[in-house]
Amino acid sequence: MEFLRKLKTLKESGTSKDNIIITVMTGDYTNSKAIVSQGEITYTNNEKYNWKSIIGIIPKNKKSQLVEMNGEKIYIEFMKNKYSVVVCGAGHISISIIKMCNLLDLPVTVIDDRITFVNNAINAGADFTVCEPFEKALDGINGDSSTFFIIVTRGHRYDQECLKKIINKDNAYIGMIGSKVRVGKVLNGLEEEGISRDKLNKVYTPIGLDIGAETPAEIAVAIMAQIIDVKNKETGSSTYSDELLDGIMDESVKKIPKALVTIVSRKGSAPREVGTKMAVLKDGTMIGTIGGGCVEAGIRQVAFSSMDQGVSKLVQVDMTGREAEDEGMVCGGIVEIFVEPLI
Structure with missing residues (x-):
């Protein structure tokens, strides 16, 4: 939650665009985060992590994407204002x-x-x-x-x-x-x-x-x-919308456990682009959407499990099978989704 408060402050100050968010999604440093501005670390929740090594592999095309380094999966996210x-x-x-x-x-x-x-x-x-x-x-x-x-x-x-x-x-x-x-x-x-x-x-x-x-x-x-x-052609920008941040931080839900869900990779056709987010609350409330249907229902259960166990999960969802077809989904791709409990 400290990270989201920092992000909200950046957005309110008008200085969030063109920042880069780095999240470690697997390995010993899972959930470690940093915000990079003009090549410098301006925030991190883990000072021990070697963030400088990540700065060197930030994609030049400015598209948010999942990368691998030293056996870890790392999500690099480019901030943009809402179109x-x-x-x-x-x-x-x-x-x-x-x-x-x-x-x-x-x-x-x-x-x-x-x-x-x-x-x-x-x-x-x-x-x-x-x-x-x-x-x-x-x-x-x-x-x-x-x-x-x-x-x-x-x-x-x-x-x-x-x-x-x-x-x-x-x-x-x-x-x-x-x-x-x-x-x-x-x-x-x-x-x-x-x-x-x-x-x-x-x-x-x-x-x-x-x-x-x-x-x-x-x-x-x-x-x-x-x-x-x-x-x-510039897909994969971060989508920490005002609605999402305000909903997560609203005083009325302060004591309710929450998880943040993010699409971090996509192959083929999918209902939402890389960077799309939603929040799942323990009371069943959802803020935002990652596409609805069987995908969202399944991820909701993963989010409940993530909250109960206090651990983040990187899951793959295959929308090429019969289940997706029965849902009437026109998509036929595979997405990776990161689910992280908000503490």
């Missing part, structure tokens, strides 16, 4: 994007300078809206490495205003709608204003995967498919 979407423009395409973001559990902010269109975005389910000129609105939005920016305004003048403000913000993705002619005008105009062509070439434009989309809804599907593609 979010910022949409510039609240027209028909944006309305479909909002609905898809809701389905994908992606918080979405919509910007437009027309109150009628902003109200449409609110009614469609936008989490946040800003009714101001684009430049002013974007001054108040800080991007980070987990922010997807979508530019779908009503004209290339507004596209250029938005891209000029966004291009120097940290981001996971910038996409801009428009024909080759319209896009060319925007990019050339910004290059003339001093923005480097290298930066401009990183913008996804024309926006969306090429699926022959024609209607606003189809274009929104193409855009969100591209965002999913970009996001999933």
